Amino acid sequence: MKILIQGFIVGFCGLGLMLMMLIINVVDVQAATMTFYPSVDGLTYRVKSGGEDWASLRSGAGTNVDSSFSNDEIVSETPYGSGPNFYVLKRWHVRFDTSALPDEITITNAYLKVRGSSKYNGGGASTCNYVVTKSTITANSLSSTDYQSKEDTKLSNVLTYANYSTSGYNTWTLNSDGKSSISKTGYSAFTLRLSTYDVDGTTPDIGTADTSCRIDAYNSEYTGTSYDPYLEVEYSTAVCGNSILESGEACNDGNTNNHDGCSSSCTIEYGVCGNGIEESFGTSTEECDDGNLINTDSCSNDCKDVRSYFVNVAGVMGGIDTGIKTISSNMFDGIWQNLLMWFSLVVFAIIMFTIFKILAKEKNRKVQRSLERNVLRHDVETWYKRHQKAKRKALKNIQIKPELD
Numbered sequence: 001m002k003i004l005i006q007g008f009i010v011g012f013c014g015l016g017l018m019l020m021m022l023i024i025n026v027v028d029v030q031a032a033t034m035t036f037y038p039s040v041d042g043l044t045y046r047v048k049s050g051g052e053d054w055a056s057l058r059s060g061a062g063t064n065v066d067s068s069f070s071n072d073e074i075v076s077e078t079p080y081g082s083g084p085n086f087y088v089l090k091r092w093h094v095r096f097d098t099s100a101l102p103d104e105i106t107i108t109n110a111y112l113k114v115r116g117s118s119k120y121n122g123g124g125a126s127t128c129n130y131v132v133t134k135s136t137i138t139a140n141s142l143s144s145t146d147y148q149s150k151e152d153t154k155l156s157n158v159l160t161y162a163n164y165s166t167s168g169y170n171t172w173t174l175n176s177d178g179k180s181s182i183s184k185t186g187y188s189a190f191t192l193r194l195s196t197y198d199v200d201g202t203t204p205d206i207g208t209a210d211t212s213c214r215i216d217a218y219n220s221e222y223t224g225t226s227y228d229p230y231l232e233v234e235y236s237t238a239v240c241g242n243s244i245l246e247s248g249e250a251c252n253d254g255n256t257n258n259h260d261g262c263s264s265s266c267t268i269e270y271g272v273c274g275n276g277i278e279e280s281f282g283t284s285t286e287e288c289d290d291g292n293l294i295n296t297d298s299c300s301n302d303c304k305d306v307r308s309y310f311v312n313v314a315g316v317m318g319g320i321d322t323g324i325k326t327i328s329s330n331m332f333d334g335i336w337q338n339l340l341m342w343f344s345l346v347v348f349a350i351i352m353f354t355i356f357k358i359l360a361k362e363k364n365r366k367v368q369r370s371l372e373r374n375v376l377r378h379d380v381e382t383w384y385k386r387h388q389k390a391k392r393k394a395l396k397n398i399q400i401k402p403e404l405d
Helices: 002-027 054-059 144-148 176-180 195-199 335-400
Strands: 031-036 038-052 064-066 071-079 086-097 106-121 129-135 150-154 169-173 187-194 213-218 230-236 309-315 318-324
Touching: 038 054, 038 071, 038 144, 054 086, 064 144, 071 187, 086 129, 106 176, 106 187, 129 169, 129 195, 150 195, 187 195
Parallel strands: none
Antiparallel strands: 031 230, 038 064, 038 086, 071 086, 071 213, 086 187, 106 169, 106 213, 106 230, 129 150, 129 187, 309 318
């Protein structure tokens, strides 16, 4: 019993040490923010003096570029006369050198901030809103050909015309795709565009009212940096993708893939299988969601509970089908899996310690018994030798004793 108690004491000391190591690892996770100012920013646009249809204006080649202004319109569309054609579409590009970001960090949040100066909406364009997409410009200068240097994946929230500030900074919060587009080794470039009309391709309303709309902002050419556009990046030293939920992470599924429930920056992606939250979207309802897209565990990669089964019980009245469905449990996901692993190691250590103590004690007992036998044998031999010596002496005395007359 004493050995068993000693084993548990050693085991729990080991568990305490392991928990301290886990706490230290969490404390070591640091959060920081870095701000980047443009290497280049400016407009690219397409102008058709006689007007053209909206699809052609979006997909055609750029005709003009302007990267030297300090305060002017940055995103706009203008119809040609009363329609149905359009005169101009403008897109704003910005490129940042983000190579100063440490390679091992996880980007938790990122914001593109632009200080507004004015705006205009003629009243006919009902859906003037603005979004960030990726720019594919490859140099710190712009040309008219960069009008088409863009991708159509939306990388941020959509900011409405009504919410666009003309007296302060406007913020576009980058989503998981946006954060993934930030380079830690080079440049990160973005394009600010009309969301519904340009990115989605919806033709602006043409009616009796003026359908043009635009937003104006300060460019980096404005004196100083207090009004400059900038990219703000928040990050932590937690390692996204290591299957360990660390400070600053909302999830960690063991990879850095987007659209699997846990983004490349370890934030939860809602409305998808694999985010650890049982949801309903459309006509589909998840039976389970274990926070990953592994297809060989209890929850499949389409969030079906593969442990569901049916047991047929034959009865005297025919057959009774009894459906028994197991309940999916995620209690051992994430940090619980790690704690369970450490607990198992501690239990194993306790068992091994106890076994070694028992074996050691048994070996000591055998050695003690052997020593006792040797001592007993020595005592018997000593007694026997003394007895024999006394016997011989007694016989000798009898033999040499003289006879009496």
